[in-house]
Structure formats: C-alpha cells, structure tokens
Amino acid sequence: MNRAQAELPLKALPDKRSDSRALAAKVFERHGIKLGENDASFAVVTLNELVMRKLMAEWVAQLDQHNKAALAEFHRTIQGLEGHASNVLARQVRDSANGLKDALREEAASARLGAQRMADNIRRTYRLATLVALCAVGAVLGMVLFACGFWAGRL
Secondary structure, eight states: OOHHHHHSOOOOOSOHHHHHHHHHHHHHHHHOOOOOTTOHHHHHHHHHHHHHHHHHHHHHHHHHHHHHHHHHHHHHHHHHHHHHHHHHHHHHHHHHHHHHHHHHHHHHHHHHHHHHHHHHHHHHHHHHHHHHHHHHHHHHHHHHHHHHHHHHHHO
C-alpha cells in the first residue's frame, strides 16, 4: 500500500470491533506498532473524539450566536439606511416642489404682467376709438351748426 492510500481516512464500519481492528491495522501499516483490540490507545481516541464533539458543538453554538448578532446588526443597519434614504428622498421631493412652486410663481407673475399690458393696450385702443368717434360726432355737429347758420343767414 502506498503512502497516499495509507493517509486516506478509514470507512466507518457499523461494528466497533471490526472498526478497532481496521484502526489497529492502519497504525501498524503507518508506524509499525501493533495494537490490540482492548489497547488503551483506543480509549484515548474515543476521549479525543468526545472532546472534539463537545468543542465542535460549543464552537457551532458560538458561531450561531455570532451569526444571529451579525444578522440583527445587519437588520438594524438596513432600517437605519431605510430611514436615512427616506429622509433624503423627502428632502429632494421638498426641494423639487419648492423649485416647481417658484417656477409657477414666476410664470404667474409673467402671465399677470402680460395680461396687464394687454389690458393697457385695450384701454388705449378704446380711448382712441372713443376720441375718434367723439371727433367725428363733433365734426358732424359742427357741420350741422355751420349749415344751420348758413341756412339761417340766408333767411
């Protein structure tokens, strides 16, 4: 058997006795030391296995506790980010609304100024039309008076 095969783990067998024999055979192959089935080395291996299982269970529990704490911190961070993002979004919406409000005020002021100019033009046009109409009426009345005076002077 080559060195790579000797380092491969043994397959777990259902019978502990045959498992002990296989382990003893592996020890003899690798180290040249012959172990019996009731050798104290197997008790040490069993103790090591039990200690390792206990340590692994403690380590898994600590890891689980650490993961739960990290997950809780992650959730708190996400909630904080959501709050911060909503504040930033609210501020941006408020700023946009204020900008839109200012633009609408400027447009309304511009429209009001345009309406005032238009009203002034209409008033000027109406005054001019009224003045022309009054001048025409005055001219017609003047001609009528002149004609009446001319007619009265002939009589």
